[in-house]
Amino acid sequence: MTCKNVQNHELSRERERDLSSSGVVTTSTGNRSVRVRIAVETPQHSGVGEPLDYLCERPLAIGTLVRVPLGRREVTGVVWPGEPAPTDATFELRAVTAVLEALPPLAPAWCGLVDFTAAYYQRGRGEVALAVLPPELRKLDDSQIANRVRKLRSRLASAPPATAEPVLPTLTAEQQGALEDFARIGDGADPATVLLYGVTGSGKTEVYLRAAADALAAGRQALVLVPEINLTPQLEARFAERFAGRRIVSLHSALTPAQRLQNWLAAHLGVADLVLGTRLAVFASLPRLGLIVVDEEHDPSYKQQEGARYSARDLAVYRGRQERVPVILGSATPSLESWQRANGGHYTRLSLVDRVGGAVLPAVRLIDMSRQPRAGSGNGGLAPPLVAAIQDRVARGEQSLVFLNRRGYAPVLHCTECGWKSDCPHCSAWRVFHKIDRTLRCHHCGATERVPRACPDCGNLDIAPIGRGTERLEEQLGALLQVDGAAPVRIARIDADSTRRKGELEARLGAVHAGDVDVLVGTQMITKGHDFRRITLVAAVNPDTSLFSSDFRAPERLFSVLMQAAGRAGRDAAQARRSEMWVQTWHPQHPLYRALAAHDFDAFATSQLEERRMAGLPPYAHLALLRADAKTPEAARGFLAAAAEQASDLEGAEHVTVYPPVPTSVARVADVERMQMLVESTSRIALQRFLARWLPSLHELRRTRSSADERVIRWAVDVDPLLI
Ligand SMILES: Nc1ncnc2c1ncn2[C@@H]1O[C@H](COP(=O)(O)OP(=O)(O)OP(=O)(O)O)[C@@H](O)[C@H]1O
Numbered sequence: 001m002t003c004k005n006v007q008n009h010e011l012s013r014e015r016e017r018d019l020s021s022s023g024v025v026t027t028s029t030g031n032r033s034v035r036v037r038i039a040v041e042t043p044q045h046s047g048v049g050e051p052l053d054y055l056c057e058r059p060l061a062i063g064t065l066v067r068v069p070l071g072r073r074e075v076t077g078v079v080w081p082g083e084p085a086p087t088d089a090t091f092e093l094r095a096v097t098a099v100l101e102a103l104p105p106l107a108p109a110w111c112g113l114v115d116f117t118a119a120y121y122q123r124g125r126g127e128v129a130l131a132v133l134p135p136e137l138r139k140l141d142d143s144q145i146a147n148r149v150r151k152l153r154s155r156l157a158s159a160p161p162a163t164a165e166p167v168l169p170t171l172t173a174e175q176q177g178a179l180e181d182f183a184r185i186g187d188g189a190d191p192a193t194v195l196l197y198g199v200t201g202s203g204k205t206e207v208y209l210r211a212a213a214d215a216l217a218a219g220r221q222a223l224v225l226v227p228e229i230n231l232t233p234q235l236e237a238r239f240a241e242r243f244a245g246r247r248i249v250s251l252h253s254a255l256t257p258a259q260r261l262q263n264w265l266a267a268h269l270g271v272a273d274l275v276l277g278t279r280l281a282v283f284a285s286l287p288r289l290g291l292i293v294v295d296e297e298h299d300p301s302y303k304q305q306e307g308a309r310y311s312a313r314d315l316a317v318y319r320g321r322q323e324r325v326p327v328i329l330g331s332a333t334p335s336l337e338s339w340q341r342a343n344g345g346h347y348t349r350l351s352l353v354d355r356v357g358g359a360v361l362p363a364v365r366l367i368d369m370s371r372q373p374r375a376g377s378g379n380g381g382l383a384p385p386l387v388a389a390i391q392d393r394v395a396r397g398e399q400s401l402v403f404l405n406r407r408g409y410a411p412v413l414h415c416t417e418c419g420w421k422s423d424c425p426h427c428s429a430w431r432v433f434h435k436i437d438r439t440l441r442c443h444h445c446g447a448t449e450r451v452p453r454a455c456p457d458c459g460n461l462d463i464a465p466i467g468r469g470t471e472r473l474e475e476q477l478g479a480l481l482q483v484d485g486a487a488p489v490r491i492a493r494i495d496a497d498s499t500r501r502k503g504e505l506e507a508r509l510g511a512v513h514a515g516d517v518d519v520l521v522g523t524q525m526i527t528k529g530h531d532f533r534r535i536t537l538v539a540a541v542n543p544d545t546s547l548f549s550s551d552f553r554a555p556e557r558l559f560s561v562l563m564q565a566a567g568r569a570g571r572d573a574a575q576a577r578r579s580e581m582w583v584q585t586w587h588p589q590h591p592l593y594r595a596l597a598a599h600d601f602d603a604f605a606t607s608q609l610e611e612r613r614m615a616g617l618p619p620y621a622h623l624a625l626l627r628a629d630a631k632t633p634e635a636a637r638g639f640l641a642a643a644a645e646q647a648s649d650l651e652g653a654e655h656v657t658v659y660p661p662v663p664t665s666v667a668r669v670a671d672v673e674r675m676q677m678l679v680e681s682t683s684r685i686a687l688q689r690f691l692a693r694w695l696p697s698l699h700e701l702r703r704t705r706s707s708a709d710e711r712v713i714r715w716a717v718d719v720d721p722l723l724i
């Protein structure tokens with residue numbers, strides 16, 4: 001489809017608005033037809049975000065899926081709420097080609113969620129609607145969908161095998177109290193949003209399970225969101241075990257298109273009782289929705305980073321209010337946004353301050369690296385007391401977890417002779433050395449090359465890695481931990497590289513849970529959510545790198561990652577007292593580490609919120625980022641500057657501040673230069689209104705800047721951006 005076709009359609013809609021009629025027109029063939037408003041997927045750059053009008057022989061229920069012509073293609077669309085534009089009998093609208101009747105219509109509330117998402121994140125409604133439906137729905141015709149529905153229904157005709165009633169653990173007093181409070185506040189006409197603030201290992205999952213059981217018992221469906229479902233097979237298993245007689249489906253991007261459609265259908269038809277999914281599952285169609293849980297609500301992966309850049313956590317809260325369903329946001333380290341809302345009474349805070357079974361949180365040990373032997377003295381940058389402490393654990397048959405948020409062997413290779421470094425020719429970034437397959441890989445554009453035998457600039461044979469990633473850490477630990485005559489130390493590495501093959505992650509986690517691993521090495525993948533039972537030592541070997549980042553959210557993220565990592569140690573009460581969290585740092589006096597050592601989230605959050613308030617940053621101000629990509633930095637900057645110029649003339653401009661364009665943190669990726677411009681307002685509504693006035697004109701601005709040195713490849717807006 002070309003933009004022109006869309007525009008033509010749009011233009012004719014403009015003309016239609018001038019004329020009114022009963023909504024029934026006579027087409028050239030004499031059939032009486034009604035107008036229907038249909039959301040279709042139009043590309044964002046076309047500037048057409050609103051549903052389009054079509055003709056149909058009969059009225060269609062809101063939420064019905066249809067096939068309609070759009071430009072030269074035929075596409076899937078959804079009958080949308082709202083009045084079609086008044087009719088213009090002289091103009092012939094195009095007709096709906098097919099009605100997908102096998103599928104019950106989507107609920108008006110679902111359309112409302114999409115409407116909100118589109119308006120809030122400044123995208124087209126049709127684009128959002130179609131992007132969040134299973135892609136298969138766009139490909140199948142009515143009889144194929146009917147087939148899928150029939151198969152699903154017949155497969156589910158028999159009730160799931162009834163199994164023995166699961167044995168429920170006796171609730172702790174805190175869990176009991178939280179559930180009672182939850183039931184009480186959930187009873188009112190306006191179900192509450194609850195922030196379940198529970199320290200790591202306090203048994204938040206049990207609270208979710210009970211709340212879900214109540215919703216199911218009341219004949220409702222429960223939606224449980226998790227940050228990354230493939231990281232939490234354990235959670236899936238716990239729900240499956242607890243609700244053995246119920247239908248549980250998962251919704252996440254790792255499913256095959258056919259599975260995703262099937263699971264989505266099970267939710268939409270109301271046959272699934274429980275939906276467990278990642279951020280996209282917030283859009284699941286759930287006719288009997290009765291509860292929404294957002295586990296690890298602080299997790300950055302709830303924010304979509306392309307297309308409509310929505311926050312599934314925030315949409316869950318919106319959806320709960322709209323559908324009058326209680327929402328539980330759970331975390332040991334809530335986002336500062338949620339924490340502040342709880343402080344302000346917008347959310348009800350329920351706290352679990354103790355770990356289950358009397359387990360205590362691990363003692364935090366800050367190792368001052370300036371007092372340790374320097375790297376290069378054979379210790380691989382690992383403090384000798386830490387190595388000794390891990391050795392002790394190995395000898396006692398306990399597990400350790402060593403955390404480093406950088407994969408690969410070394411972040412850069414360099415030539416000791418001429419100073420050459422392994423930069424990426426396409427990005428403003430180094431290419432990472434992966435020893436396992438002797439490649440240099442750019443983690444931004446994916447460019448991969450064999451490691452050169454000699455320096456490409458001077459031919460020197462002596463090229464060496466600088467710094468360390470998880471692959472090297474694994475190698476160093478292997479060398480340092482092995483004691484002569486002792487059994488080999490079993491080290492497992494879990495990161496995106498080591499778990500690329502299907503089943504590999506489950507296998508490695510399984511080995512850890514089974515006790516077949518002594519030391520677990522990995523990236524953030526291993527620090528969140530897992531209920532490890534045998535880990536008594538957690539170490540963060542290089543957390544300082546994010547201490548002085550320019551991103552104002554970096555301290556919040558670091559604190560949360562470290563607290564979550566610490567939370568993997570000592571979860572079994574029997575081992576808790578000898579559990580430790582080690583932090584290698586050059587800044588042991590830093591307030592962030594001090595708060596960590598005291599396990600004092602409240603103190604940390606309070607001081608961060610105060611800093612944010614003084615600096616006028618979220619949650620006290622509201623932000624949007626306008627980004628532009630172009631072949632040259634000048635073109636990207638020029639576009640943003642011109643956009644800022646336009647902004648200054650708009651109504652409501654006095655309520656927002658538009659900052660000058662700056663390069664993004666990695667300014668060039670795959671030969672594309674990226675610039676961004678921050679837009680800020682103390683009022684969320686003022687910002688929303690302003691963006692809605694401003695952004696439509698940028699499509700035109702982009703078209704007019706067409707000369708080779710002015711052209712931008714794309715622009716996009718990110719409302720409530722997480723990464724600045
Ligand atoms: N009432 C209970 N009685 C006995 N064991 C319990 C009870 N509640 C939870 N547990 C167990 O306590 C452990 C920790 O619970 P859970 O994993 O839910 O913690 P969490 O609060 O989600 O922690 P994290 O934030 O670290 O993920 C689990 O092994 C769980 O089975």
Ligand SMILES: [Zn+2]
Nearest residue numbers: 424427442445
């Ligand atoms: Zn690159």
